[in-house]
Amino acid sequence: MSDDKVPTGVQLTPFDPDYLENPYPILKKLRDTDPFHHDTQLQRFFPCRYEDVKAILRDSDLLTDPNNSKTDSFARHFFSGESSEEISMLLADEPRHRRLRGLVNELFKPKAVEKWRGRIEQIVQQQLDQIEGPDFDLVSDFAAPVPTVVIAEIMAIPAERQADFKQWSDMGAEAIFSPAPSEEALASAAEGNQLMSDFLLQQISQRRHSPREDLISQLITSEIDGDRLTDEEIVSQCTLLLLAGNLTTTDMIGNGVRALLEHPDQLAKLRDTPTLIEDAVEEILRYDSPVLNSGRITHEQTEIQGCPIEKGECLHVSLAAANHDPAVYSDPEIFDIERPRVQHQSFGGGRHHCLGAFLARLEGQIAILGLVQRFPGLAMSERGFAQKLAPEFRGMTHCWLTTG
Secondary structure (H helix, E strand, C coil): CCCCCCCCHHHHCCCCHHHHHCCHHHHHHHHHHCCEEEECCCCEEEECCHHHHHHHHCCCCCECCHHHCCCCCHHHHHHCCCCCCCCCCCCCCCCHHHHHHHHHHHHHCHHHHHCCHHHHHHHHHHHHHCCCCCEEEHHHHHHCHHHHHHHHHHCCCCHHHHHHHHHHHHHHHHHHCCCCCCHHHHHHHHHHHHHHHHHHHHHHHHHHHCCCCCHHHHHHHCCECCECCCHHHHHHHHHHHHHHHHHHHHHHHHHHHHHHHHCHHHHHHHHHCHHHHHHHHHHHHHHCCCECEEEEECCCCEEECCEEECCCCEEEEEHHHHCCCCCCCCCCCCCCCCCCCCCCCCCCCHHHCCCCHHHHHHHHHHHHHHHHHHCCCCEEEEEEEEECCCCCECCEEEEEEECC
16 A cells, blocks of 8 residues: 555455554554545445544434445445344344343443452452463463353353353354354354354243343343343343453453553553553553444435435444544553543444443453463563454454463
């Protein structure tokens, strides 16, 4: 790409090697030269200024269901499949979204999530006990198992079935988050999803007869004006929590630990003052968000920033670019865990603001602090790391560390 050419199309995806390695210089160039970019190659608009991204995410007139987008749009090509009546809460429009969200919202508020703190701390310490140095893979040995076990525990999945639980989750994720899944990967994902669904239906049936203090039991009993979730909707909510929640939390932990190791002054600050961990996680989410983009769809012809936009167009807002906008953050490329008032866009916004944000924050805080405190000599290994090739997400397939 020449210096004077505006990046577009594949250049704004992880298929481009430069973007995969480090998207932020590319996003900076786009934000500086064409901040409301019309990407005609991938049939989307790509807003990347903080104020535009924030406004679009919070615009209640915009849609999220890919079935409402134009047939050739980015949203339809990459995300559509289920009907509007079957689609998960993540992409559902009103009134379906309001109903589903209303029935589960209370279960993920700070007070409800906080009660899991003690068990999450135990899970993190147990996972740290299993690390055998001097070298280990941050992703497979720590960042991935922790959220999976946490979700399994919250759902009261029996310990002897948690390995199966993780395997089925991984089978489904491989196809969902791959940019070009093979037929074999798609078949494996279908098998994993069916096994997961059958298992969760069994768990739901058991909870109806013998309720517990777990998420599945709470989903069964959650009620608004006599309306309750069906078994299939409970399965969908649990699966969404597993796939969307687990993998993004894994990436947040991985990105965060790597950022700290690449900025030893910030790591030293955190070790000296552990109470900085909440601010550190917010800066991690801003500095290297596990979710790069979020989508909205126009429900009618409109105009944004002087740009005419037809009905059914995809507004593919760049959360990563917004989080590095110098109009909001001074020296945005600097990683500073004491940065004041970090109001990042990594959890989205509006009615589709991430339902599991409080749980993800809590897991990240406990896991990252636990790891850096357990191993004072923690450092990057010469074996290096590799970025994950996933269109909407930023994380690593592996990252080798040494315990020192």
